[in-house]
Amino acid sequence: MQGQSSFQIKTYVPTHNCGRIFYNRQVNSTWLSKKYLKTLKSNPSITIQSFKQAMQKDHKVGISKSQVYRTKRKAQELIEGSLMEQYAKLWDYYEKIKRTNLGTTIIVKEDDEESENEEHEIDEAKPRFQRIFVCFGGCKQGFLAGCRPFIGVDVYYLKGPYKGQLLQAVGLDGNNNSYPLAFAVVEGETKSSWKWFFEILCDTLGWFNKQGVTFMSDKQKVNASLVEVSPITAHRFCIRLLYTNFRDSFKGVHLKDIVYKATKASYVQAFEAHMEELKEADEDAFNWFVEKPPSTWPKSHFTPTIKSDILDNNMCESFNSLILEARGKTIIPLLEDIRCILMKRLQVRKEVMRAYTGPICPNIQQTLEKRKEDACNCIAMWARAIYDKHEQPKDYVAHWYKKETYLASYEPMIYLINGYEMWPKSVLPGLLPLKVKKQPGRPRKLRKRQADEPKNPHKLHGGNITTICSLRGDKQLIKHLEKQSATYST
Template identity: 55%
Template sequence: MSLIKQVHEIQLEDEDDIRKSRFERIYVCLGASKKGFIAGCRPYIEVDACHLRGPYKGQLLQSVAIDGNNNTFLVAFAVVEGVTKSSRKWFLKILQEDLRIGNDKWFTVMSDKQKGLIPAVAEVLPYVENILCIRHFYNFKDNFRGIHLKEILFCTVKTTYVQRFQYHMEDIKKTDEDAFTWLADKPPCFWSKSHFTTYNNYDELDNNICESFNSLILDARGKTILPLLEDIRCILMKIMQIRREEIRAYEGPICPNIQKRLEKRKLDACNCIAIWAGEQKYQINYFNGQQFVVDLEDSTNSCRKWELTGIPCCYAIATIYDQHENPKKYVAHWFRKETYMASYEPLIYFINGSEIWPKSVLDASLPPKVKKQPGRPKKLRRREANELQNPYKLKRKHTTTTYAVCGQLGHYKRSCKGQPVEGNAIKVRNNNSSSQVEIPPMGTEQNMARRSKAKVAAAGGSGCNAPNF
């Protein structure tokens, strides 16, 4: 059977001298998710939260991992009362027990800058590697603006070795000393690849996998608590079965997304010249003048791209081809087909409807307290200023319009008092004939009188038969 672990924290209240329990929190970790993570996922999780939009407000905390094909793998989730340090610590403590997370550096947790999350990770998991999502870290732009500064910052974040990191930091210092001081106060092990550990073989810099999961359950987030949890369970059950069947039909030793990434690096290996130094050590000269050292025996490269991703980089592939070997042999075990299958081998079993459940002898808990928020409930997430509210609709902000009648910028029908350009009068069809009557634009009293007469004529009469414009 699939294990469903539920932990309730109940708050007792006095209501009419009767002590009743009120729902506060629930934590769910499906047995299939727990076993699949331990069997085949890398020691890396992302922790995030999203707001519930149903009748009972609160937050849905989730812990998301990455499978061998770089897909989303939900490990655990919880419904909590709000964004507090207490709720985050409670979630992380139970998660630590379930995933057997020890206090060592081999495990990595990515988090954003939500309230209480970073201190909670520091207290509950003080020794694990904690990195920040670069999109949330980039509040840098609020104080230090400029495209050039942004480009240098992202180069600093993406570089994989320390010497290049220091070079980019000096570039930032020359551009803006205040920005350099702001960044120097932030430990680079939180936000730069050059200081990341290499245990988890994952080098992404954002928590987009959590955002993609949040969008997947967008409809479920508008429901009450039990239907929400049931929808998430059904979504996971479908996803695990689909991926299980796909990998069984797939032919190849490594996962398909990893194979595509490896093929791109093979093409880039054509720009490398491998110079054999002896044994399995090589010097690599790249076409742009860069020079690195590769050791095939230890699976290391001085640029650290191979160690960070677990996939041979273009420099390593050039040396592998010089040894007349296949690069697939050097891909980390996390990305192999058998490891991926181990993640999805456990089943999430079906559950009968609530009408078939055994009746509980306990009193029903009171629902969570609802604090009515002012204004209309929001359905869409808050977007940044540089994001389009609707990708298919261009905003009218910062744009100017031209009124076709007067031909002037910034004018429109209701407030235009300018003279019409010849031939640009508004035309209205007469109801009683196919002829058209020209209506001049609003403006002077003479034009207003002419406009009223034209409307009456267009309506096909005068007085009571004319529509009220």
């Protein structure tokens, strides 16, 4: 009966001669979403096939694949709230973060462009969301206390219903591990969005027009935006981006080896020797690198103040691996997942380092021991000078790599927040979701890999396969069998 947990039998048929029917119209996606709400809340990553089999086993009814998709979507709306409700509560989330995590920089930007007429008819008073920047107070304080002034930036696509892109800034801690610093959800990767991101980031850290800060990226438009914001700030090219652009015009393993040797050269004379070798091999390739400032790509020209000779932007890739699942969620669950990941990361790494007994971070200590072994095979005058003064090589390790500096970077905390029912109500009007710009063609599920990237090992790659029609194959098989039978008969 409607509105009750019981039902009424109107017609009773005592004898049934028909077969069993596995269709039940009352078992719809709305009923299933409420029935399996706790299951999907505890295991949101369950596959469609596994979820379908579990429901069919429990209720002995037929459930289509599209019905399973609708069930998961409706259950997600019950758990997280509808998409419109989440954007409407974004200002409430803003107020809650500002109150619980002091020192946090969180900025929400509304879309300045005038919405379409039909959208004004829906809700004329509400502005539209465009961007949000978040730098938690714990991450900012820890970075300034114990991390080098070296930041890698990158961008990743969001997979939720309203898409957008995630800009991120990641530093390096004393153990040469990634230290997530700030992130932003924007409408797309444009020069305007990157400039907006850098302006807020530099203002948050107090780095406007300050020398000694270095940014690394594998995007050309990032470097152009950074120059506009702070012209004297140093920047580096990721070696993978540099070689990818170089390979478009100059191919060959020999040229690749020379380029990587020049990039990894630790002193200027070795770099110049490898560049002369490149000039002899291909003068046009040499001229291609002449246009690039040496301070942006070879290790021999890096400034020693930041104590880092990293050539690629893998520190951003490591952070991306932590938020893969979060990138498929809507706006507030996305922000909350990243906050929880960073909160746990600060606490866990602090506890692990406290249990460590050495004065130098473990990865740096391992590198130091390797350098000491290499020095045993040569006459190192600097080592003689150290031992004559009754000192140890570890005494010359920079303070960035010491245990106390590492702990200082992880000492600040990111604090918990209550459920959305207890968030303060903002007086600002709720926001409309981000504009969705549908791209032509079928959406891609996987990103386009570079030519030198390893292919997916779980995917079968055909390569050069020669196929023949079945008729021709049958004739060849018959000829082969006839030839074998003639051989045996003789």
